[in-house]
Each structure stands twice: as structure tokens, then as C-alpha cells.
Amino acid sequence: MKKCCLLLTLLALLFAVPAFSHSSPPVPSPTPPPEAVKTSILDLGRHLVLVNREHRISKTYIPQDLVLPRVATRKESLQEQILMTREAAQALEALFEAALMEEGHVLYAVSGYRSYGIQQILFNTKVQEVGSRERAQRRVALAGTSEHQLGLAIDLQAPSHLNLSQAFGDTEEGKWAGENAHRFGFILRYKTAWRDLTGISDEPWHFRYVGIAHATAMHQLDIPFETYVTYARMLPEYVLTGGSHVLLAGLIADLMAEKQPEALQALQKADEAGQESALRQATAPYLTGQSYEQALWYSYPTPKPTAEPWVDADEEEVLLHPSGSN
Template sequence: MKKLLLLVFSAWLLMQPGALAQDAASPASQPQAPAILEIGGNLALVNRQNRVSRTYEPDDLVQPRVATRKASLQERIYLRQEAAQALEAMFEAAFYEEGYTLFAASGYRSFGIQQILFNAKVQEVGSRQKAQSRVAPAGSSEHQLGLVMDIQAPSHLGLSLAFGETDEGRWAGQNAHRFGFILRYKDQWRQITGVSDEPWHFRYVGIAHASAMHQLDIPLETYVEYAAQLPGYVLTGGSHVLLAGLVGQLMAGQTPQHLQLLREAVDQEQALRDATAPYLPPGQSYEQALWYAYPTPRPTAPPWTDEDEEVRLPGQAGGG
């Protein structure tokens, strides 16, 4: 009898208005966020509100082949492989384009190392509140992602606002996006990021996203808020032209013309091409925008045959 009553009561609950709707709206049924936005992805957001687990450690950390102001610092500059390669390209460009030397100062930090640094700052300044304005508590530091590098220069070896006033610091701030890095903290974004100006702190997000953020002049917090509304394949395959256009419109409270088409697309490549077209600057093709955002590997033309029917690759020099 008790079992019968229990079954009847359960059936009655299921028949109540909203019962099924509540189940459909449960967290387990919500769509999964694109991997690029999660911890381990290039757009992972880490701050006081979005923390990293104490156990998280990237599995592809490498030591970038770049200079440090002293040899002992080489052990502190590990980055994830993709970010390390981008940093090498950025440092090379600074030198060959302008003759500037950049130094890597601090890359990946484990949860434990960040805890030690924070505790030391608490001891120095006398309170956790004051310490938090200078050093991120463990779990809230982007350095744990392996996507951040603090940068110095021979003209200024400290990590301070003065770096932003050096020629090297200005060059880095103006050109980092070309290599997939963003200047993470600016004073005008303090109300959003919770962090004051740090002209030495560069975060890797990939060329397409870094260039879009640079164009829009917004912090990662704002960018991620609107980028999360885009399909995952757009975040991993869209050019900076498309990303800046879509996010810019969403920020302005507008619904981008192609957004629904992107969400429902069967042919994703064609959808990306069609959605990019309205945002392309005069004279720029879709391929040019894509190559800029994803330069490695670049699409290449197929082999061609000369008059002697000798198959040669594009760009291959003649002779032995």
C-alpha cells in the first residue's frame, strides 16, 4: 500500500506545471561551453571570480628559446608549447624590426608557488587585503595556465609601470596581438578586471582573438562575455575580422546578421566565409584575413607543371 501511494504521489509531481521544464533547465542539460573557453583553452578566464584548481598543471609546458636578464631565470619562464613558439616569434620581431631586446621574466607558476608569493606579500604589507592589490591569491593567477609571460627590457629590469614608458614596452603593447598576446591589464579596465595597470603582463590567446581584442580595445573579461555566445567552431576557426565584427555588434546590443546561420550551419567553412564577407576591409579577401589569423600552417597552392612536365612545388628554386 505504501509503495502504491508513493508511485501515485510521484506521478502527481510529474504532472505539475513546470516540472518537466525545470528538469530540462537543470545544469546537467545545459549545452557544454566550447573547450577553448574552459581551463586548458586559450580563452580560459582566470580572476578572483573564476579560479583554477590547485591540481591543474598544463601537460605541454616547454622552455621558450628567449633571453632572460640572468641565467637563473630560465627555470621560471616555462609556457605551453603554442604560447612559447609565439613568444619566440615576438621577441625575434622586436629585435629584427626595431633592434629591441626583450627579456622573459616569469611564465608558468604552480598553485603552490603562487601561494608562497602571496603569503610573502601578506607578511610584507601586513594584511591580505593590501596583498591582493599587488599579488593574486593562489588559484586566481593566470600564470598557472602557462599562457602568461611577464616581460622586461635592458632599459628597465623591474616589473613596474615604468616598463610601459620604455621604447620596448610601448612596442610590445602595440604589437603583441600580431603574435597572439594581449596586454592583459590597463588602468582604464580596472573596474572590470579588478587589477590596475600592468604593462609587463602579456597573456596568450591566439592571433585571431588577440587581434580582435586589440581592435575593440577591450579586456578579456568583456571579450569572453560576448564570445561565449558564438558557436565553438567560430571561436577556433574564425578570423580576427569576423570575431571583432560579431563581438562588436553584440557589445552594441545588435544581433549580427549571420549569427543564427552560423549556429545552424551544416557547411561550417562556407558559413565562416559568408559571415566574414560583410566585415572585410576594402581590398582584403577572406583568405588573407584567415592567413593573418592562422599563419601556421598557411594554405599553399597545389604543385604545378612547367613546359618540360617537371613537377615543382610553389616557391621551389631550380637547380640542385
């Protein structure tokens, strides 16, 4: 009798379990990941970030995509030491190739990315050499104020002049670099005429990557980076990232002349769907001797599309375009 009662009790508990399971608390949903923070091309980590004595970098900042550019160096030991961000490195390779192919000039890469600590050592060494911090700052940037920490700057030499001095600007290689670097996205960062604004003496060997559109606009305007960024801040972000050198130079020239370009108002009002049309219309007044597409392709070059294969309908064979590569 006892065994029978025990069995009935166990069966009652077994069938009662599903009823209790419905009262269990719900499992909370995972917290959604935070939305990605939108950054500007003027921010740290992007091409137009301004770095100088007034705009410093943290001692812990290290670029995320440092690579070794495949370019010539004066010493073999430097081959594995010069680093730049990936895009800047690729642009530097194209610059070196053009110098050699167009004019037979050989360029040497001397110094790319530098950490905060290395820059501090260089500055302290210069202080000991010249006797004062003030004089040292004219030749070497303080740690945290050097563009080399961005991985976007490169110092150049040539076989005809193996020193980092103003004489590099008088060499054929230095002249070519100063006149053509913008075609590859680099600007000559420091000139004597800009010293009061940049705080740095003439450095014809120091080039900074900003992208072709901005480098060419600055080259045409012949203004320092500090001045360019001041006016670039007045432009919509999509203009800074998608406007051609023609539009950028035109708008900033007008702003420098204290004009209020009519095109700028239209650009500021355009919604996302209308931005491409707004860029085209705003560029039109500044175009001279080239189309909008030509200006855009120059500023943002992409590989030319491969010719589509030709299909013989009769034999159903695919024949590659003669100019295609293997």
C-alpha cells in the first residue's frame, strides 16, 4: 500500500513540472552594440587631421594600419624600419615610380612613422645640440606635435644630396618632388614663407599625405595646411570626402577672399540623396578645360575597368580583349 502511494505521488510531481516551467523568468535580450561613432576626415586617424603645437597627439596614439612601403632607402638597414599607413605607403610607391620613369630621378625614403618616445629623444638631442628649446623647436617638432606619429609623413633624400637640409630643395630631385608630389596626394608641408604660421622652418624634404584632391587644391592655392584646414572646416563632410580638387580649391579660394559662394549654400542644404547632384552643380562654375568626370577621376583615381570579353555568337567562344593582361 505504501509503495502504491509513493508511486502515485511521484507521478503527480512529474506531470506538474511543465506547469511550473511556464512561470520561469524570461531570458533578457543581449544589449545591442553601440552605434559606430561617425568620424570626420579632419579627425585623428583620418587624412586631414591637423597636428602642430596647438593640436597635439596623445603619447599612446599608434596608427592601426602601418605597413612597409616598397621604396628605395639610402641604407639597407632602413628597409624594415620605415612605416606608413597603408594608403600613404601605396601613394609613396607611386610617387617614387613616377620620379624614376618620368625623369630618371631616384628618391630615398629616410623616415616615416615615429613613436612619441622616439620623437622625444630626437627633440632632446636637438636641444643639446643648439643649446635651447626655442631654437630646437624651429628644426625638430616636440613629441606629440610631429606628423610622423600619424604615419602620414615621409622625409626624402636623393643620391645627389644625402642630408636633410634646405639644399635638398635645390636638387633636381627635390624640385621635382615639390612640383609633383600633389599628384600622388602629398603636400610639401613647410616653407619659409609659412614659418610664422607653422612654427617650422623650411623643410623641402618633409612631405605629408592628405589625398590627391586636397593636396592638389593646396598646391594650386599655394597655402599652408593650417590655412587650408581653417576653411575646410566650413565645408560639409561629403564635400571634403567626395569633392574634386577643382571644387575644393574654388570654394576655399572664395572663402579666403571673404566671398560667400552661392554653391556652398546649395551644398549645405543637400540631403543624402541629392549630394552627388549638388557636387556636380557646385563644381561647374570652377571647371576650366576639363569635364566634371575628368576632375573627379583625377582626384579619386580608380583602376580602369577591364574590357568586357567579346563573345562570338556562332562559335560561343570567349575572346579576351587584346589589351587585357594575364
